[in-house]
Amino acid sequence: MIKRLAIGLWSLLLVACLPALAQFEPSARLELPISPNTEEFFDVTTLGDQGLLLNIRQSDYYSSAPTKFLFRRLDTNFKQLWANEYKIDPFYEPVRSCRTEQYVYWLLKETQNEKVAVMRVHLADGVIETFKGDLVTPMDIFHFKVLDNVAYLGGYYRSRPVVVSFSFFDLTSKVLPGLYTNHIQLNNIEVDEERRLVHVMTDATHQRNCEFTVRTYSYEGKLVRTVNLDGRAHSLISGKLLPINDEESLLVGNYSNDCTPYSQGVYMTRIRNSAATVGASETGENMAITPTEDTRFIDFSELQNFFNYMKPKRQQKLLERLARRKDQGKDTKFRYRLLVHDLVPTDEGLMLLAEVYYPQYRGGAYPYLGSGRAYDRYQEGYRYTHAFLCGFDKKGKLLWDNSLSIPDLSSYDLHQMVQVVRHGNSTVLAYPHEGEITAEVIQGGKVVKVQEKYSLKKLGEHEKVVYSENDQLEAWYDGHFLACGIQKISTERSMAPPREVFYINKVTCNFKDLNANPANWSSNPEGGNATRKTSESKQ
Template sequence: MRLLYLFLLSFLTVPLWAQMAAVTRVEMPIDPSASDAYSVWPLRERGALLIYQREESYGPVGFKYTFSRIDTTLKPRWIAEFKLKSHFVPTSEFTNNLYRFQLFTEPGTNDIQIIRLNLDDGHIELFEGRLPSPIDLTHFNVMGNVAYLGGYYHDRPLVMGFSFFDASTRVFQGLYMNNIEIGSMDVDEYRQEVHVLTHSPKKRCQFTVRSYSPDGKPLRTIEYDGTEYSLISGQILPISAGESLLIGNYSADCTPYSQGIYVTRIQHTETGKLTVTTDHGEAIRYIDFSQLKNFFNYLDPKRQQRVLARVTRRQNEGKNVKFRYRLLVHELIPTNEGLTLVAEVYYQQYRSTNTIYSGGISTINQAARQGRQVEMYQYTHAFLCGFDRQGNLLWDNCLPIKNIESPRLTPKVEVMHQSPYVVMAYPDENALHSQLVERDSVLANKELFTMKPTLETERFANTADPMIHAWYGPYFLATGYQRIASTRTGTNPPRDVFYLTKLRYTVPKSGTALPVQATRTTDPDH
């Protein structure tokens, strides 16, 4: 089996000498002329799932998948293969603690295929079915033996459950309406519920949380009127049997531009209705960007001073300064205190186009309908906020992102908790930027770690699609594609590889690291 030979490679062991250091590196040769593609899904102490995808040009097979679970030393535990029928295309994926699910669709038909990969032993099960109508799928989740698919049919949202037992489908009620967009669709295994969060660019920018039973029965609905503030996105995190936190970003003018973040507690009463409160008494607590202590630390000192002076001046006049940013909000990270919210700030670079796109509701398609298409996403900084279980903001911090742009809007920053510290890191070609923080303080400011080839006689000629994953304990996992060339003229030709590098971030002993960056003393509650 091809992937078995790819693992019979040398391992590089490097002693720890700095905050970030390489431990082990594995390289897998690739053919740059072929349509090879790798992806990695971290499984914490269980290792990681390595997925190799190759498109077949002819015959009954469209794609060939090789799955391998590797342990924490980057060595394989098992390998499994799946051959996808031609005409089917990969559409989405979902992973929980037990399984990896891959969704495939056949364009122009209602046919779907879902494989369920057992992460313990690599056993694969195939489920085939037919949806009641062709939909533009945008969301995919699984809970128990039901797959939940969300998308659009004639530009109206549609969510349905697909049973693995009998391939039957059940359409969720109350969603198929005009001018409604699906913000997120989450499975709540704690309560065995499915939450569908929608918002409307019209109808006063109404934001709605609809909860369903696993078989699609409506349980409850809560609506937020966007007359004053419109909620852009939201995520639900259960904190007890009868209470959850709803948290996300909001806008003041019904646009994709965020003015800040919000948090509210959702309490489930005996009557099945919902009451929404915070410890501050208001239904929703809105936290403007100017109320965060470190949000503007990505700016150079002079510009930051001007911005903060403007905020202080406006506050003294009893007025607020409205800042508007586009946010890419990560999945919430549960902590012992409550949760950590991570978001990356970016802006879009457009190019003109005469192509008119139809279907879908993303910002990219909205821009395309207006004769513009997003060409690149430019990242400026990431910020993170710590909340307790009551939804109170405890601290915030910021990581500047320099000269990072991408044709796809995907998360770049990874966050690792090493209590009481937090490590923030992001890749930049063959280098990694990291920052160590403790609540509001920065302890190690923008450290740079450069990865090196296995042999001293080699160099990285090119690096593509670099990624970094917070793995387990103090370890990160860096991946990507590289062309490696010799430093000696006339020797071996360049080779192309997909690499995995295990990295360890060593937190300084208590008392050896001092804050290197002052923070604002403004009360965030004002």
């Protein structure tokens, strides 16, 4: 049977400990045996110093038994605080999940009709509620967000974008207006809990002209504002919003010059979001932004450290070629696929982190109608090359940039691998790989600690790991970390077969001279709101 793992990484902040200043010490371990006869899906949600939530979903494709959700709330020493179990009809399939401060939500959908269910788990006491209803239209769902007592589901029906709001009060759903048209792609959905607004971002192509649009809806689903960013000169590929005050938000993402998903650089623009602005636009009228005046476009060639992932000789040749072309008045266009993270607020403004990747294909030749040979290619995952960061001030000015080489990373599913934490004016970039983490320390555009690997594996005497997969590491609380994944472990001098387990390790980082050096770190006590799914979330 298939064993699947999804770690709910609700914080993007990962802490790296420098060996001269600190060391990792596994201080507690929890092992859950994996059943050989049941498909199991593991999900861990960290809750800071309040512990964690463990969810094990069990199902059997060969029977009509209900799908079982097993929830366990554990404290920071893995002592169980409460446990609850929920069963749901097997024709409901989990689609997406998200988290708010008090709850974790799972969206489930029947495969053959428009029936949906939202399962809500109260983190404090484990009370589980389920809200079942019907969508107003069949749709393939790719986005799921919750604001108070309304869920927002984004997807497609007959190749057209649809966003549906589903109320937990009366179990009714309705389609948000202004989206169901041809040639529009649903880009992103973000909720603003403070202002009770929902932002839906789309991109469209009309006669070779690309347009990026941010539609803002009230909590009740009324269109209150539309912001269009014309793409005649630059086509916006993605957008992430970060409110910087009650008056404005910053919209940041990547762009191309030819209406393709291949990036040539990053952009930033400011959007007014005051109550007065929204109130003045209750008719949903357009608020046009002229990119040449209000949007800053930064080509990859303008970044000082973007190409640092290359070997020195290759990088030098590239920079020399760029300089020659610039002297000749010629532009060099780059074509990169980017996975853009949520924006990280900083004291100066914000930090943008993105990973560069490309799809991996495998194929073979086969005879075709007796003449020549044809080739059949299929995608087998994604390969990462590097990640880069950009620091901006609150007015959108680029302050610095840096990069991290990640040449050994590949994944069947596209998801965020590199994680960051800031401490003072320093930043750690780190990613997990095969039971280890690779970390680098930077200060703005300067590298102050080059990449090093740190092992996290420590088992009992005479034990060894046969294989380890889906290893994840997350900053937890007060210098503690959470490492988890799937391992097969054998015991020396024993004839028993290796055991396969889902493990959770509490890892303590013993800091030394914490305040003596800016490259000493502490975990983020507040956490974040990022999710990561290896088997269900799709980009």
